[in-house]
Amino acid sequence: MAMSDIAAPTVDVVILGAGAAGVAAAVVAARSGCRVTVIDNGPTPGGQYYRGAPPIDSEPSSGPRDLSYAELRAEFDRLTGSGVIDYRSRRTAYAISRHDDDFVIRLRGDDRHRGEIADFRARAVIVATGAFDRHLPFPGWELPGVMSGGGAQLLVKGSGVIPGQRAVVAGTGPFLLAVSGTLLEHGAHVPAIVEANNPSRFITRASAIRGGLSKSGEFLGYVSRLARHRVPYLHRHRVIEAIGVDRVEAVRIARVDADWRVVEGTDRVIECDALAIGYGFVAQTDLAGQLGAQMVLGADGGLVVDVDPNLSTSVPGLFAAGETTGVGGVEAARVEGLLAGASVADHLGRPPALTRRGLDVVRRDIATWQGFAEALHATFPVRDGWRDQVRDDTMMCRCEEVRAGQVREAIDDLGARDTRAVKLFTRAGMGWCQGRICSSAVDSLCGFGTTQSLGDAAVRPLVVPVPLGALANGQMEG
Ligand SMILES: Cc1cc2nc3c(=O)[nH]c(=O)nc-3n(C[C@H](O)[C@H](O)[C@H](O)COP(=O)(O)OP(=O)(O)OC[C@H]3O[C@@H](n4cnc5c(N)ncnc54)[C@H](O)[C@@H]3O)c2cc1C
Known part of the structure; x- marks a missing residue:
């Protein structure tokens, strides 16, 4: 679709992901007077932790009760019901780019084969897309x-x-x-x-x-x-x-x-x-990576989106919250969502709905849960010995059926010196899942270092498969 076809800004902020972080961010941003759209590929809000479950309470470790997940979720449902928050379920953001000072978010519908698609335009974005399982073959x-x-x-x-x-x-x-x-x-x-x-x-x-x-x-x-x-x-x-x-x-x-x-x-x-x-989780950094947001190694050694104390990324107007900034559990995600909602409101010139005291509590809770995550990763690290059991016939990339021997051959016989070259020689990471399952394991097996390969993975032009026919027939949603 030509850039001139892209509609005028539809909303102030698009929040990608309706897990604990996205729900919290949406409530705070909406209460601050921002026009908010939330995009999530699940059927209901809640993300990985609260999927399919009633919104059970998660006590805030301190501070006002209306910051607990159950209260935030109830408020999210109220604001969605009254049309203050525009919540779009069963839609996957497959690409994001800048257009003038705005962000253009491209969405694919639930049916990935027929896949009706749409574009969205926003002044600011919060990436709260969570994480996925780390696999060790x-x-x-x-x-x-x-x-x-x-x-x-x-x-x-x-x-x-x-x-x-x-x-x-x-x-x-x-x-x-x-x-x-x-x-x-x-x-x-x-x-x-x-x-x-x-x-x-x-x-x-x-x-x-x-x-x-x-x-x-x-x-x-x-x-x-x-x-x-x-x-x-x-x-x-x-x-x-x-x-x-x-x-x-x-x-x-x-x-x-x-x-x-x-x-x-x-x-x-x-x-x-x-x-x-x-074996733990890998932060889902792909959309932020498309915009060139800076990445950093998290406490567990995996790549995460680099954010400042207000959860702003290196790209102006782009914020990140929850597991995308480091795998720290559902409580960390919730409090980061609260802060991201307040920060995006501030960025858009709206007085944040959280009081100064509320913000202090949130910042203190973030520090607490970051400490907790560090204790977790210090106790349960992934050690190199897992590679000893990887035989040459062990499958590494299930989508493209690439075995460990082929990865080793790419390095030892074909002279690959980085994981991108290994990918090009073997096709590992080029299949349907786009490296979500195999890339951290291939990376570790190659031993070239995490930053380089996951940095490569982060700049895929489409983060999920999209049918060409759907791209050709794409239309705006707003
Ligand atoms: C598969 C899985 C199961 C888990 N189960 C548990 C558990 O049982 N107990 C526990 O303590 N912790 C569990 N965790 C960890 C826990 O889910 C997280 O700590 C917590 O959910 C983080 O909240 P979040 O808001 O950052 O991300 P999430 O809760 O993961 O929410 C992110 C949301 O974004 C959506 N999303 C991702 N990419 C896109 C996209 N491109 N377009 C649109 N939507 C998108 C996801 O579907 C999801 O709904 C699990 C994690 C995973 C990955």
């Missing part, structure tokens, strides 16, 4: 029945279906406990939780942080539920192979050292019909 991980922890949560929360009757949960971090809790609650048997790190210092670290106590309480709550169900919690263990013919039938696990290297002679097999794997 191992032999057999592409077997049916093996899925990410987030995928298992989505299946249960979104469709009310459990992935299997006997589901092993493996990887690292407290998210494994959340996944196991959900599976147990819905009637699955969890034969083991396989945790690669040693979580013993987490409670001490988290409790040392103001507000962290409530989260350590949540952690202990999960532990007691697992104890009730007699679920073995095997720390310093990893799944090194998923075994099966047409689907997963068992997993081979082994004890590992602090670098996740297998201790010889400790492997054993656990029968199961599902495996949920969680």
